[in-house]
Amino acid sequence: MPATIASIETLLVDLPTIRPHKLSMATMACQTLVLVRLRDSDGLEGLGEATTIGGLSYGPESPESIKCNIDAYLAPLLIGQSTANLNALRARMQRHVKANGFAKSALETALLDLQGKRLGLSVAELLGGARQTHLPVLWTLASGDTQRDIDEAFQRLDDRRHCDFKLKIGANGVDDDVRHVSAIKAAVGERAGIRVDVNQAWDEATAVRGIAALEDAGIALVEQPTPARQHAGLVRLAERFIVPMLADEAVNDAIDGFNLAASGFSGAFALKIAKAGGPLGALELASVAQAAGIGLYGGTMLEGTIGTTAALHAWATLAPMAWGTEMFGPLLLKDDIVVEPLHYHEFGVELPKGPGLGVTLDEDKLAFYRRKDD
Structure with a gap:
């Protein structure tokens, strides 16, 4: 039975x-x-x-x-x-x-x-097998203080823990945000890639002005600058600028991905297992993106070790993502509820070994x- x-x-x-x-x-x-x-x-x-x-x-x-x-x-x-x-x-x-x-x-x-x-079997094996066991991980600089973020970036670089950084913006005026981001990019120079996440905070006109300045500052990627349901505006921004747009809240599952790609969007999709209803749904979205020539990014909802590990098993079955991953959620927490924390080193994280997730409470x-x- x-x-x-x-x-x-x-x-x-x-x-x-x-x-x-x-x-x-x-x-x-x-x-x-x-x-x-x-x-x-x-x-x-x-x-x-x-x-x-x-x-x-x-x-x-x-x-x-x-x-x-x-x-x-x-x-x-x-x-x-x-x-x-x-x-x-x-x-x-x-x-x-x-x-x-x-x-x-x-x-x-x-x-x-x-x-x-x-x-x-590991979850990655259940999903077809891991193509990579060490995945790149960026770090989000989100203190809101420019010098503190610069100091934090250099510390992460020196520790060889992260070499790409995302800045959370949109809570302040666009000019203040641009100054903040530009100063950090100027400070790290070519040692690190810098991208921004606006979390839907701008209307399209503000986005045009802000993205133009961010592009001039050398920012590599702009994540979800406008509200999630305004697909046409996101497509226009992707067509207007050289710097790629990353769709996050605008794309949850394979149906969203197909509709956005069919509307002419180019750039990248943020995969998140939670948005897609699970690892299998996220991989279905990844297949749509790959068929449409849209880049991939392994996103997080700032999960703890269990949720982060589940996503890592899914991402490990894919070819290396064009924009890497942000699976740093456990590092943002002061403590953990698992016996063996994830191993972050050399600008990435190791896929846990063992059956299932490979995690013990x-x-x-x-x-x-x-x-x-x-």
Whole structure:
């Protein structure tokens, strides 16, 4: 008899950040992870994670709603079902629950982890096999203070931990943001690539003015300068400037990717397993991008180690991405809830070894950081 899903437990885990992380829509001093522990009838456990940014300031799913919707709607659909057919379980979730990609991603990750442990295979092997085991990782400079960001960049370069940097802008006036970014690029020179993430903060006219100045300053990439649903404006910006545009919030899954590519967009897509409803959905989007000649970037929702590792297993199955990855989420946190943290070195991160995700929970740390009223 094949194993069935016996129980699904969700926990809210609050982890402090190493410094305030300033975005256009929120400033973070704590990150809340939604941890999923999925157990089968043979006693095996699969781990998953859903994480978003700033409660509801980033998107329509909050940590609390993710937990609630898994508990009330998604878990009852899965409990009692065979663990052997992930495609059937994905289809069941899609058929009965609309949207809720973050919640579905956590469950899909837990099912992949469980299946990997059962078969003695890594998640990357379940997804076809790793083409790379050391993936490049950039660092986000988001203190909001120019000199502090410059000092931080040089420290990361000297430590050989990161050699590309992203700056979060959009919370201040465009002229102030351009001065901030230009000063950092001038300071690091050719030692590092600099790109910006506007997090949808500009209208198209402001974007034209800001991007022109950023292009002159030598910025390599501009991420989501305008609101997510304004696809036509993003296409116009991509056509107007030499510096590439990176679509993030504008592209969640393969359907979004196809529509944006068909409208004439060129540049790059930010893959995120949470936006796409899981690692498999993110890889479907990657296939659309590759067919359209659009570059790829491994994005993060600032997940902890479990969510970050799930994404790394997916990215490892792809050819090296044109724009690398930003899988630095665990480095932004003061502590971790796993026994063995990810190994960051030589401007990148190692893909964990072992069955499933290759990650083991630290039960004491989990007990300390879990939200007690969940």
